[in-house]
Every structure is written in structure tokens, then in C-alpha cells.
Amino acid sequence: MDKDKLDYLLRQVEKPARYTGGELNIAVKDPEKARVRFAFGFPDLYEIGMSYMGLQILYHILNKTDDIYCERVFSPAPDMAELMRKEDVPLFTLETKTALKDMDVVGFTLQYEMSFTGILDMLDLAGITLFAGERGEDEPLVIAGGPCAYNPEPLADFIDVFLIGDGEKCLPEFLIKYADAREKGLSKAEFLRSAAADTGVYVPSFYEPEYNPDGTVKSYRKLYENAPDRVERCIIDDIEDVDFPTDLIVPFIETVHDRAVVETFRGCTRGCRFCQAGMIYRPVRERKPETIRELAEKQIMSTGHEELSLLSLSTSDYSRFEELATGLMEECMEKNVSLSLPSLRLDSFSFNVLNEIQKYKKSGLTFAPEAGTQRLRDVINKGITEEDIYSAVRQAIELGWRQIKLYFMIGLPTETDEDLDGIAEIAANIVKLHMESGRGGRFNVTVSVSNFVPKAHTPFQWESQDTAVEFRRKHDYLRARLKMKNVTFNYHDDEVSRCEAVFARGDRRCGKLLYEAFKEGCRLDGWAEHFDPEKWARAAEKAGIDTDFYTCRKRGASEVMPWDIIDCSVLRSYLEKEREKAYSEETTRDCRYGCTGCGINRRTKCALGGIYE
């Protein structure tokens, strides 16, 4: 692209380094020599996308081979997007400043529903035809993956192929297969047919949804006979077998997470019934402590980062956590690197660790009880008791913590006002504990409440979300009860949560809503300052979409779900059973203490299932 023109743009925008590339450890290659050029698209700002470890993992793996050149592209901020449109500069990759439309394949990672409009905006800025069905042979193949691909239908009109599951193996294989096909002169359609039966590959154009008179999905009619009835997700059986990056890209500008990161394990055995990640990333697959330590050391060496963090769904569930934490603490101390351990379960060992690593600067201590009463916590299978919290808080106060953060969800199935009272009670009790400790001084409890969004592939996938009116009533109810000294109350916007809920369980018709929202100018909807409910309301009207149908409607037990086409390898019967147990307030144990029958072991080895039996 024209360097002078780029300069002219960069001189005018905020944080121009979002668009320059050239950071430490980026892949520098001769694009001519790659058989396939791939743009990794993150549909949000650079600072968000560069904090996402999945990007670093896949970037590293793809660029290991000379056959593939993986470059990055992010959503431009509104000031840059406006200038690009005005000056007719198409969206480009950071590495080589190549126009996106000249890439072979453009892939988007789907981390959260509210970034979907960003995909349309990026395609439009790139001058790539939005609708997959109208895209030409000379345009890139547009693919997508990530957790939101487990309900791909709202994006089906715009995406040629979804890749479901762990990407480390299936993404490079898919790209090479595409290179082979194009070199042999196959058309895109011919290629898609050849790839349709591969594990993890969902080609939406090979299926046509049919609807019942009441608007629910009747069935998926196959338009290509070799397409599978259900698409199985890709699973890496042992994550020790796949490479993990040590040469992380180090951004120039500050990002959300600016640190060395090692993934300790994938998956979670806790079985919280609202949690999609807990279902779709099964089974738990751990890295060895030696591997983790080695990766951490190499990352710190190659990046110069001053902070190290561990990545997993639940840090202290790592089977050899004490050994690992002790080793890393020593290592970090020696190297003047600070260690950050998110989502610790606060037992006595974790406390010692936390006290050691936060010796001088104690950040807030965070608990996520998610619900205000034991009854409701049993319903959602969140295995944390009030006594767990209080004993941890008592210790924390003794050790000098002065800031406690509590996370709750409202609108959970079977919730009553009593459960909301429970939230206020917990906050009040914690303040009381501080009073009783006799250690005056500043003390603060922050209660953050988010709105429950039922997700696909969870035991709560059939549940209704609260109406906007109900959410607001509950916010008011809580605000009144949390007007206490030393307590801060935060809550999420209900409009955003409802919008998220539409796409979380939406069907293919929601693509129309997305398109209208894009035309209304909706962008960066995950950002409070950019989300505009009025635009979304107009878009729903134009698209003829009744959002209540997707949000506050309880699904029938035998209803065909739009995401049934995706097989995440957890049995539907397991989800149904878990849902029944939720209604009878019955908990399910962590499956490290004995298999709970989710069915994942039909597909792959479940190495940690039942280890404490």
C-alpha cells in the first residue's frame, strides 16, 4: 500500500501504533514464498486482540511453516475507520500492509457475541463482499472459529467455513488443504466439498434450515450429501503434543494484558451449569510442570516482560499446583518478574502464595459466588459455600487485604428475590467481619452483578433469559439493598446482555439482524461508549426480528436447537440430566472425584477424570 497515504492517516489518528505492526517477535517472511497467505482477524481493537493468547498460539504455530504466512488485522477504532473510508484506504494486514482482499484466507476469531458487527465492518472496510454466497472466486475465503463458533448460525450468511474446536492442528491442515486445492485449480466450491467431511469443518452453505410455523427450527436440510449430519469438534488429545509459543509478540502500546502467559491446562472439571467454557473445552488436559516452567522461562527471556501469568479456567485446579506455584515464585523472584495467579481457590496454600506474591501491593481479593444463596448455588452447581468465603475473608483481613470483590449473576434459573437478598447479606457480612476484626482503616466490598445470558451447549441452553423489565427491577432492588457503607455496587447494562443473548442462541435468521445493525452503524458493541441500543432496536425492526423469541423464551425439551448441527462431544442427555438436577437443587461433583458421564471419553482420553476417586 501507499506509504505516504498511510503516513497521512497515521498522523491524524489516536494511538497510531495500533496500525503500524513491526513489534518484537513478529513473523517476517517473503509473502511470495508462502503457499497460502492467512489474515488472522480479531474483530475488536488492537489492545484487546493482542491480549488474547489464542492469537499468539495460532500465529506461532501457523508461521512455523514456510508454506503459510499468518498476518494480523484488528478492528480499526472509529477515527481510523472513518479516515480509511474517506481516503479510500482498504483494511490491511499489520505485517506487510497487504490489503485484506489480496489474502488467500481471512479468519476471524469469535470470542464474544458483541464483536460480531466488527466482522462485518472489517469485511466492508476491506472491500470484501459481505455475503458468502455472493463472494467471487478471486476474493479470500472467509473462515471463523473460537467459542462463539459453537453456535455459528447468526454468522452463517457471511462466513464460508467455521472451524470448530482446538485450532492448533485443524487450522494449519485446513489452510494447507486450501493451498493444495487452489494450486490444483479447484474452485472454492469444489474445495469446500472436499473439506466438508473433515473433523471440525462446518460449511453453512451445505445446510438449509427449515422452520416450524411457530418459528422454531424444524430441521437442517443437507444440500450436499457428503456433508456430515453433525460436525464434530477438533480435539487435541494431549496438549503437550502441540507447540506453545515462547516468542510472544510484544506490543509497543499498552494492551489489556501485557505479560508472559503460559497455559497450564485446557478444560474444567467443575461442571458449573451456566458455563459454556466448562462444557466445550472438555476434557481437562494439563501441561507438565516442567514444561510450564520451561515455557515461562523462555518467554520471559524472549520478551523482556515483567509479569508472568498462568492461563486456565481455574488456576488452583491444576493437579500439581503447589509444586508449580512454589517453583514459579522462586523463579520470578530471582528474575525480578511479578507473578499473577488469576482465579485462585482460596485455601490456605493459595493464601500463602498470594501473600508472598502481593507482599507490598495487595490488589483486591476476588470471589465469584455467582449466586446469593446456597440453594441457588446448588442449582448452578457452583461449589462454593458462604463459610468458604467468610473464612477466606477473615484470613485476608488478617493479612492486610482491604478490598474484596464479589461477582454475581442475576436472572439465573429459579432465582427469587430471596436470592437477591442473599447477595446483600454476603456483602453486609463481609463488612461486619472487617468491623469485628478491629482493624479499622479503609475497607471496601465491590459487588459486581452481571446479567445471566443462557449459552448454547450448556445445561441451561433451554432456559429463558429475564426480560429487560425484570432485569431493571432486580437492579433497582439490589441497589436499594446494597446502599451500605463501604459497599460499591456495579451492574451490567441489560440491553447489552439481551443483545448478547440473541446471538448466543440465535438461528440463521439473526444474520439479517446483524446486517441491519451493521448498516445502522453498530460497531465495537462490547464497549459501553459505542453500544447504541436505539440503533439495535431499529435494526431489529428492519430485520423483522422479535428479539424476545431468542431471549426470554423457554425452549421446549425436544426443540431442535440451531446449534444442534455442532457436536461438542458432550452428550445432550448429560445436559438434560444436569438441567433436571438443577431443578431439584442437586449438585454434581467435580469429575476428578469420579466420572459424571458427560460423554467426552467416547471421543478422547479423559486423563484427569476420577483421579481423586
Place this chain on the structure above:
Amino acid sequence: MNRYAMEFSKTGMIRYTSHLDMLRLFKRTLRKIGVPLAYSQGFNPHPKLGFAQPLSLGYEAKSDYIEFETVSPVDTSELLTKAAAAMPEGIKVIRCVPVLDNVKSLAAMVISAEYTITVPGTLYGGRNPEEFTSDFIAQDEIVVEKRRKKDKKLVETDIKDKIEILKPAGDNLLYLKAHCGSASNLSPDLVIDALIKFSGSDVRKYDFGVSRDSLIFSGEWEDDF
């Protein structure tokens, strides 16, 4: 005390990396190559390093300096080799020298700077560049609007005395020498504003480019042992 100064240039795309981000970059790079940086004391220790003079976002620098302290003496030629290999594209390290113990910080010694300003050809409005610049300099006062730091208000200020030399330096290039540093400072941005105002043409600020070619210090600081 082990004080060192490293001279470097900053060209190409990396000029869109801000002052604070450049500080982080140098901090990380020096850590990465094993330089034993000295840290400040206290609850929030930070390494002792700083640039001689901040550089505006988007400007190139032909010769810029970063000063730092280490807990033990370092081999400067080895440091330079390692730093050269570790720096991202656009940062070239030129030399690394010990700083005399008994001098002020480099930042306190900067008094002026030399710049090359790339101007759009239409700035001169068909006039001879020599004539244009000498007429510009010959004005009784050169008043521009400047945003005051304390209350963010736009105030008028006369920058004439802070411009030491301004003259053409080739096709569409101007040479500027101006006050720089903590005592008296003139941002080339203001000179560009004044040039646009003086020319009366419709050139845009974004059509200009600035390179800071050298920093001039008030005294000797290099330890040449």
C-alpha cells in the same frame, strides 16, 4: 554510580510509538539482554532510565539519547551489540558511552535541537523558498495559538525568539534550529502552524513531516575513559 547514555535513531513506522511506549520498549529490551538496571527504592521500584528529550509522536529522530543507571559496570560494546540485535525495526543503536559522574542528567542539559521539516510544495504558493523563509523570519512577531498545560486553554504566544535558524535545506525541506529542553522549548508543531498561517495556503498539518536530527547539550557529559 554506573551511568550510561545510548545514542539511537528512530525512523520508519516505529515513529508512531509514543514517548511512554518507547520507555517501556527500552526498559524491556535492556532487561531482556541482561543489563543489570538500577531500580529506585520504595514500594513501587522502577528502573532508572529516561530519554534526554521527549520526541513527539510521529517525529523521526536521527540522534536521540537514553540515559540509564546500572547496579554494576557493563561492557558498553557488548551491550551495544546485544541491543542492536534485540531492537525492533526502525530503532538503530548508534553508540553507548559512560556518562561523567558529576554532571546533571542529560535531560537537564539539552538546550536546543536541529530538525528537518518536510513541507508540502504548495506551502510556498509559488514563491522562492529562500525568500519565503526569510520573510517569515523577518516578521516582528510570530504568533501562534498554543494549548496551555495547566488549564488546557488556547493562548496566543510569540515563538519568534525561540527559533534560532530556519532556512531551506533542499527540495521541500526546511532546516530548523530551535530552543529545546526544560528551560525553553519550542515544538516544531508550532512552527508548522505558523508557517501554514503565514503562507495563507490550504496545506494541511498532516502533510508535514518532522525529523529531529540532533540534540545540543549545554555541557560535556561523556566520560571518555
